[in-house]
Amino acid sequence: MAGEILRGENLVKRFGGLVAVNEVSFEVKKGEIFGIIGPNGAGKTTLFNMISGVYKPDEGRIIYEGRDITNLKPHERARLGIARTHQVVKPFPGLTVLENIAVGALFGPRYGKISEDEALEIAREVASFVGLGDKIELPAAALNVQEKKRLELARALAAEPRLLLLDEVLAGLTPAEIDSMLGLLKKVRDEKGVTIMMVEHVMHAVMNIAERIMVLHFGRKIAEGPPEEIANNPDVIAVYLGDPSLALKFVKRRGGAS
């Protein structure tokens, strides 16, 4: 299929009796920003873990750039140009910011093609691109949450991925920080042509940036389409309003609480 970078076919993942992801199929086009939303426990992160290879699906296939990658290990997928960030940030705490980012450059799709010195040079550029230019010599453990999120993004970007999976990069950020992060992501897509898949809880932000959105609920896909369609979809509204705590959270976020 022309223009397609990633396709999931009938993906199923079970944990014991729980079906975390249930027959989900989707297709992501090259160069688009594809949002995934849904209440807690909808299976969003599990889906990401299947795409990055941390979990193997119980059923279904994952096709990336026309190739079946269902049985590849995470590091093999990384070398094909799939990079991700984690919902709970996973920096290498004892390494400096620069070294953290250099790991991304050294082991991504350019594995074996660049030297350590070149990787550090790339890391320097990417660090300033995400706004960590003045922190490169600090150990990652010394960064605050917002900076750690930027570091996760930098590490992923340093690999020069073709598909970037962002797992709640906006959570925990202030509205101003969200705006600057969104600007950054747009830049990544527009300037570097990277396809972005993002899982988000911050609804208005995804609505703002994504071209298409998929909604998961209890492991099933209940809707997919452009943001305005999703916002008016009665099923989606039912799902969100049906969960008072989440609705409240949503309202709070809009109100500007961090």
Next chain:
Amino acid sequence: MRMLKRPGFIASIVLILIYLVIGIAGQEGHLLSIIGNAMDTMMYIGWALALAVIMSYAGYVSFGHAVFVGIGAWMTAVTIESIMPSHPFTISMFIVALLLGAGVAALVAYAVGWVVLRLRGAYFAIATIGLDYVVLYLAIYTLSRAGISPPLLFRNLSLTVQSFYWMHFTVFVITLLVVYYIKASRFGFGLAAIREDEEAAEVMGVDTFKYKLMAFTLSALIAGMWGVPLAFRHAKFDPQDVFSLLNSVIMIVENTVGGLGTFLGPIVGAYIYYGLYWSLLTKIAQASFVVLGPLIVIIIALVPEGLVGWLREKFPRLRKALE
């Protein structure tokens, strides 16, 4: 090659030159006592750096690492007694022992690592202790089958202190250069990523299983080499001695006291350990371990990040120099 201008490499070259000078000056009779200390420190640094590759760089504590030193000593015995019996000592005997000791240690580590490196954390440490005991009793059994009750003494070697010294020196140079290269290369970056967060490392493209296996194998290879000068120097293969758990503990202590994750840490740790050991030994002889144990506990309690780690934290400007 910026790698060759970095502090770790420069420190290695300085150390090599110092020990070279000691070796040449040590030809004089009255310097013989220094030669003994110099050989000891080279060996302790070598042990520390061997373990550092898997423990300090990749974050996997191998608790039975003496097994590889023991294998090196055993293979030295095999070389002297079976492959080149009734030979006068030649350099080739040392080289054969070195290749055999390092090779067998690496093979054993590769085979064992292939199974146990799928386990994380404590299981790996326990598995290597088990390995140490298996090989120890295998060595005792093999000797007794040949009608020898350990230790096996090498009777026909008449070697000078100087020749032991150059054996130590040779292995010392190889160790410093190989370990420094591991630390400073892409491989070292990957190991550091594994140590800091294995899952994140894998997702970022580090082939974690292969890297861990390579690190364990190389670590064993270097430890195996160190069994060779040890066996020649003591002119015997004594399984209870070389496979002793105490040797494994010394390696771990050196790495911990010096500071994990750095190249200089294990070297500094080796000097601290040996300095304490030597000064206590000459003063209170047999009681030395009674004092040494608690002293090490106190040091680790005071500076859990190790001396080099503590300096790096305390003086961020020194981070680059103390790599």
